[in-house]
Amino acid sequence: MNVAAALIAVIGMVLVVWLGVGVLKLYTLxxxxxxxxxFLIFVLGLIWRxxxxxxxxxxxxxxxxxxxxxxxxxxxxxxxxxxxxxxEVVLRMALEVLAFRSLFRNLxxxxxxxxxxxxxxxxxxxxxxxxxxxxxxxxxxxxxxFSYPVPGFIQTLNAVDSFFHIGLPHLYLTDVTILAxxxxxxxxxxxxxxxxxxxxxxxxFPLFLILGLVISGMLMRYFLRVDIASVKELTLGLATLxxxxxxxxxxxxxxxxxxxSMLAAYFPFSKLVHMVGVFFSPTRNLPxxxxxxxxxxxxxxxxxxxxxxxxxxxxxxxxxxxxSGQPIDEDCYKEKKS
Amino acid sequence: xxxxxxxxxxxxxxxxxxxxxxxxxHGKSVPxxxxxxxxxxxxxSKEYMRSQHxxxxxxxxxxxxxxxMRIYVSSDGSRHWIGLQxxxxxxxxxxxxxxxxxxxxxxxxxxxxxxxIPPEMKKFKTPQPSFLLRxxxxxPKLKAVQASSEEAEHGEP
Numbered sequence: 001m002n003v004a005a006a007l008i009a010v011i012g013m014v015l016v017v018w019l020g021v022g023v024l025k026l027y028t029l030x031x032x033x034x035x036x037x038x039f040l041i042f043v044l045g046l047i048w049r050x051x052x053x054x055x056x057x058x059x060x061x062x063x064x065x066x067x068x069x070x071x072x073x074x075x076x077x078x079x080x081x082x083x084x085x086x087x088e089v090v091l092r093m094a095l096e097v098l099a100f101r102s103l104f105r106n107l108x109x110x111x112x113x114x115x116x117x118x119x120x121x122x123x124x125x126x127x128x129x130x131x132x133x134x135x136x137x138x139x140x141x142x143x144x145x146f147s148y149p150v151p152g153f154i155q156t157l158n159a160v161d162s163f164f165h166i167g168l169p170h171l172y173l174t175d176v177t178i179l180a181x182x183x184x185x186x187x188x189x190x191x192x193x194x195x196x197x198x199x200x201x202x203x204x205f206p207l208f209l210i211l212g213l214v215i216s217g218m219l220m221r222y223f224l225r226v227d228i229a230s231v232k233e234l235t236l237g238l239a240t241l242x243x244x245x246x247x248x249x250x251x252x253x254x255x256x257x258x259x260x261s262m263l264a265a266y267f268p269f270s271k272l273v274h275m276v277g278v279f280f281s282p283t284r285n286l287p288x289x290x291x292x293x294x295x296x297x298x299x300x301x302x303x304x305x306x307x308x309x310x311x312x313x314x315x316x317x318x319x320x321x322x323x324s325g326q327p328i329d330e331d332c333y334k335e336k337k338s
Numbered sequence: 339x340x341x342x343x344x345x346x347x348x349x350x351x352x353x354x355x356x357x358x359x360x361x362x363x364h365g366k367s368v369p370x371x372x373x374x375x376x377x378x379x380x381x382x383s384k385e386y387m388r389s390q391h392x393x394x395x396x397x398x399x400x401x402x403x404x405x406x407m408r409i410y411v412s413s414d415g416s417r418h419w420i421g422l423q424x425x426x427x428x429x430x431x432x433x434x435x436x437x438x439x440x441x442x443x444x445x446x447x448x449x450x451x452x453x454x455i456p457p458e459m460k461k462f463k464t465p466q467p468s469f470l471l472r473x474x475x476x477x478p479k480l481k482a483v484q485a486s487s488e489e490a491e492h493g494e495p
Contacts, residue, residue, distance in 0.1 A: 039356075042356070043353065043356055043357075046352065047349055047352075047353070050345060050348065050349055050352075051339060051345075051349075054339045054340055054341060054342075054345040055339050055340070056340075057340065058340070143358065143359065144444070144445040145444075146358075146359035146362075147358075147359055147362045147363060148363060148368045148443070150445035151362070154445070155445055155447070158445070158447075159447065165449065167396065168392045168393060168395070168396035169392055169393075225389040225390045225393065226389055227385075227388040227389040228389075228440075228444045228446070229370065229371055229388070229440045229443060229444055230370075230388075232443060232444050233370045236363070236368055237367070238359075239359035239360060239362075239363055240359075240360075240363045240364075240365050240366060240367050240368065241360065241365045242365075242367035246370070248385065250389075276352070279348065298340060
């Protein structure tokens with residue numbers, strides 16, 4: 001059911017483009033207005049997210065650690081597993097973001113007969129790192145369509161990515177790896193009964209959306225060719241704020257740009273926002289220095305919290321305490337009398 | 339807002355990163371490429387050539403080099419000699435005014451020229467009148483009255 005809903009939503013998008021561009025010829029709407037609107041939603045939505053998270057107080061220092069913390073000078077502490085200062089936090093965060101270190105510790109638990117087996121499971125890490133790195137390289141590579149003159153490193157990236165010169169236009173290696181990664185991440189949700197049980201439509205939808213994005217892009221590059229010079233005229237027009245829509249770009253391009261617009265607009269309001277959320281994780285972005293630096297709960301800054309003494313509390317719930325036969329502390333009343 | 343000193347630089351870096359296409363081009367519009375088209379008809383339609391010429395060239399390369407097949411039958415039934423220097427470049431003489439215009443615009447680096455040599459575009463100097471011509475005030479280019487149409491066809495170098 002969840003899978004079907006997500007799949008229908010993505011197929012519906014193709015139909016929307018077919019209807020809007022193929023039948024109603026709304027080139028400006030699909031080529032200029034929707035991409036601009038989606039980009040604005042993406043940027044403003046993510047800034048709103050960041051400000052919102054930055055406004056949320058962190059009452060406790062809850063760094064997750066799995067190593068020796070810094071204590072006495074002659075005990076070696078684990079700089080990455082239990083960072084003692086901000087520099088070590090940055091190191092750990094960088095490895096988390098770039099190498100998915102915590103995912104690398106992924107374990108599996110299987111019941112075989114009546115015995116529980118725990119073991120290492122690196123497949124999720126492999127699929128995730130294939131997908132995320134491919135996506136990043138593809139995104140950076142696309143900047144050749146949004147910049148003129150094209151920066152040298154983007155051209156170098158292009159040349160490296162198409163290193164094997166397979167076919168013409170050359171097959172990009174990241175196109176293959178992102179398909180492999182996405183296929184794994186999707187099959188994992190479909191095949192593994194435990195993951196399938198906890199998967200919602202909002203888990204399948206981004207997968208199908210990005211899969212549609214990748215497939216439409218690959219179709220456009222390798223099979224249903226479009227004129228790249230006209231495409232760049234449109235994309236460069238968007239980037240230089242002089243939008244115009246050249247004639248004669250195939251429908252597949254509008255499907256591709258509609259998918260990417262929907263992805264950008266959906267981004268800040270979905271689980272995909274983990275892109276910025278990872279930097280706001282209190283378990284990752286705080287040093288483990290609880291024993292040296294006092295963490296003051298931001299709620300207590302300025303405004304002293306109102307405490308109840310035991311006697312005040314007892315007075316508040318006195319009838320309930322008596323009803324349930326709890327002992328009453330008589331000392332409270334003695335002090336009041338004196 | 340907590341941790342302003344870290345969150346605000348983070349937001350600025352994020353915005354600069356996603357706005358790269360906008361500040362890189364300074365908002366200046368770039369004219370679309372205009373490759374110089376020779377007169378006559380190409381092997382396939384203009385639209386087909388614009389979007390699919392690289393795939394056609396790949397097929398041509400495989401046919402000519404690997405299969406020794408040098409005749410291409412186009413979709414309208416006409417026959418063409420398969421070749422880059424002896425085919426395409428016969429009409430599209432100048433690589434820099436045809437191929438490179440779009441390729442530079444779209445940042446495409448085709449590897450045709452790893453093996454092929456683009457036709458040399460030699461620029462001839464304008465003829466300088468010799469001493470004798472100057473002495474007798476004879477114009478360096480003699481113009482025949484009837485041949486004015488031929489002159490217009492060749493044009494100035």
